[in-house]
Amino acid sequence: MYILFLGGPKTESLYMQTNIKKPLLLAFLIMIASVAGCIGNDDTDEKETLTIAFNLKDDYTNVDENPQRFADYLADTLDMNVELYPIDSEGATLQALRFGNADIAFMDGAAAWIGWQQYGLDALAADQKSDGRTYYDAHAVVLKDSEMAIASLDSDDSTDPFSLLAGKTSCHTGWLKSAGMLLPMGHLIGNGYANVIGDSDDIESVRSTILNFFSEDSSIPDSGTPYYSYSGALRCLSEGAGDVAFVKDSTVASYCENTDAQENEDWCLDEEEYVLLPSYGSAPSHPVMYNPELLDSEKVTLIQDALVAMKDST
Template identity: 45%
Template sequence: MAKFLSFMATILIIATAFTGCLNQVDEDIIKIAYKTQDDYNDASANPQLLADFITAQSGFTVELYPISSDIAAIEALRFGHADIAFLDGGAAFIAWKQHGLDVILANQNSDGSTFYTAQAWVLENSSIQSLEDLEGKNSCHTGWLKSAGMLMPMGYMINNGLIEVSEEIDEIDSLRTIIENHFGTATIPEKGDLYYGYSGGFRCMTEGVGDVAFVKSTSYEDHCEGNDWCLDRSEYRLLSPAFGRVPSHPMMINMEIMSQEKMDIIADAFLALNSAEGGSEILEGVLNTPGISEVTTEGHLGSYSDAIGTIPGIANFFDEKYDS
């Protein structure tokens, strides 16, 4: 019996040591989920440049974990096949709300911010004074299911009781009917149409096609310089409150299986892109951003999630959209 117990104790020690070695190997490797391709016509877009930079900054071996979709990236984080992944706002919403993944960093916009604000504009002489006055008015949207032009304003107004939606409705296509029932005539352009996009939505309102434009808080500054269809700034007015922040692409991790030490090392290595030699070229060429900022999950995705989370069928829509 004593020999048996001694044998089992030895086996346990060996197994524990072996497991520890495996964990140590995993801790010394950073795996980045990334949509890779066989050849890069533009060498500056090759994600291996990013991997090599993070290796140099962290001292870890960095590997690219190939994924074919944002849903695949989320699954890779969930099951520990990858340590980090860059997602867009919709995919990040799914990753956070359905799977408990967290944001630690985010791409910067051209002005250094990590979000833009979705807000409505009207002409200064409009009778519309508040969001409550929008019922029955003609609306200008940037396109079908666009964040600032549709999902954020509709989600905000549904969430705050300005638009009533039956609890039985759970299909994203029902949003078109909800919009048509609430507004007078809704302009929902397709790509290529005159009023498509942020500039088009603002122009739609400026030219009197709609009474309100659902765009960005910075739309006048962004789109009126050099455009002869724009009026003077004094002839426009922002409606308050804003609908919330639309987040830039965040970098997400699974905090349930990543140590705090490793998370800090990863964050510091990526933040070094902002200042280290060769960092700016990788930011622009690989990540398509001028910089990276440290953020929190709630701070980065909170108001976006609050708004779009009330859109009927939004979760199913995102699941289908990002699984391709």
Template identity: 65%
Template sequence: MTAKSNAMTIIFLLISCLLSGCVGDEIQDEKDGTLVIAFEVQADYENIDENPQILADYLSEKMNYDVTLYSVSSEGAMIEALRFGNADVAIMDGGSAWVGWQQYDLEVLGADQKSDGRTYYEAHAWVRADSEMAEAHLDDNRYTDPFALLSGKTSCHTGWLKSAGMLMPMGYLIGLGYANVIGDPNDIETLRNTVFSYFSEDSSIPDSGTPYYGYSGALKCLSEGAGDVAFAKDSTVDSYCNNEDPSENEEWCLEIDEYVPLPAFGRSPSHPVMYNPEIMDVSTMELLTDSLVGMSDDTEGAKILENILNTGGIVKTNAQDHLGSYSTMISNIPGISAYYSDKYDINGTVSPTVDTIRLAFEVKSDYENIDENPQLLADYLSEKLGISVEIYPVTSEGAIIEALRFGTADLAFMDGGAAWVGWKEYGLAAMAADQKSDGRTYYEAHAWVRADSEMANAHLDGEASTDPFALLSGKTSCHTGWLKSAGMLLPLGYLIGNEYAEVIGDENDISSLRDTIHNYFSENSSIPDSGTPYYGYSGALKCLSEG
């Protein structure tokens, strides 16, 4: 081989080795993808183990991704970063996560665990064991409603706009029609008036640093008799009043069996791991989820969870499972979306989350007056909401309830009796009520008597000991018709509930009501059929007037 050939061979080998080394380095350093974590990064960390860069480095190794941090200054900035693709993932609190999910279609891939392993705590109304609310809750009678008995009581909240102490219970009470929104439904300050209206002007909405602030403060408020109900989480009583070492209990604690929790309002979620499904692909989401969930099984990962994320572990979940119960409550709060948008400094408008609303309505086969056609209502709502609104025709109030129960309709107008059945038996909720000609959303049911009757004398004599309702026993009653609301159901419900009248017959058979009427009043009592002289309101009054 010539010198020239040897030189060329050596040069070729050197170049080959150089290129091989370069290629080898590229293969060694090549990552499978990139991931950006939005995080509120501090300017300096006194404890180096709390630096989130450690989390990024850990995930980079586990996923073989180039993982970097995107520094943000607020939860709102996290939402914006996920919305516009500046970051792929963020861990945030339940309130901001709810906004991201409801308004911007962000999703949840995991949630951190609390000390007991749960990813939530339950919000309860705590009452004294000797209260009428506790009695109604524990009597195994589905028709004695402890939440209805909260009206007019003095409530103890943990603070203004606190989750378990205010937002969740008030969202529950408003959503199920117990409490009416008092004021502008788009102003969060309306909630204060709503609290005072449904409960009492003396209700406690404490500021930070005052004696009844926080979970311990709300329970102290109840324990000391300053309030009738405390809104707190499921572990509150045990945390302050049921420690293994009694000396650790608060001095104001009552005996543990003197506290009774009413059924939970819902679940307040732990911190979820949020991402934008329109930007992050499924394979990356699944790889990240597996890496985060597996951290608790790894010594290094467990240390990072504790020091940086303040949790013992992360579990796999989704937005509906993790935030659904919370959302049901929070969305009923007046002005809550605007409040959170301002709090998190988010720009954007609320948009509907459904494409179509189906309105159940008893539709006639033909309308002589075209202005009475419910399609006009559907068209109006469609224009205002910017989505399709369809009429779902039904033939009865019962069919309306069935349509709402099974999801074939989303909304319906119905009378009070049917609405009550839907609420009590099937968990339907009221969102609004129509007004009568005088602006009220109700009318009052009365027993009308002749001015010269002993019942009138007992009512007007100013004596508390003379009871006009007791004097109704044995009298001939005039009802508007069978199972009419003001003419039968309300008065008999009152008389039975207050133990004036005794139920005669099977308590589970509606026909027993007729025997109850004839037993308490008279065999001659009027329960007219439609079309007879004493039917309806005019008929009942005619019955009284004609003696």
């Protein structure tokens, strides 16, 4: 895990490059969320407690992804009791920070932007990619024999792969995700490929717009289902459940182009089968968010220092 210290909360770090029209942007500010329960430990109350909102899994194939390791590191470094607050959605994460059920949380860039706009949340750090970037590019992935791939690779400016997406079955990473939903829909709406369906001030207009422009069988998966997240969207495409997957620039390489082929997912096709359409925008990498009204600046600084120390030790 790599963490970049931002040198203090910067609202501009949550800016997403997109062509989404203003009415649709306003729709993104309406939250649909639920609040999950809290778990903790029986440690003594003599120490301060830091609570981290995290989407917990029943098991982790990669021990480095286990949030308990992160919690244990912060507990040792900060000399605090560190608890994990389980959440099952980005909306639940926002509510946990908003109402003080959690002190910090890793979030998708789109949800973080909503939290900043709607609830005054701030970023104290951001996930840093192995190449030093604190952002990622969004791409649509199609298969090489599709008409979209042919149009993209034919060097003919008159053929537009994005116009050919109409009526196709799309594979999204989840509801209101950055690369998997908001950026591609912003591109399609902003450039006149798709029209907003329904009340643009109603967040459900995003879903209606997707199902109107794409096929009604398009995948908008819930957390924990097979086609959820970047790997799930690519799997959706690979298994023939969809015609296009909306992911980030490193998704195909991460899951299907490893040097050791045994590390690839069993649903992967040959790497030459995948074609990335031109990027239509970038999103900030996942930030660590907090509520400045509830978490004091001294503790923020301590957490930032601990995250920097963790990065330097990797």
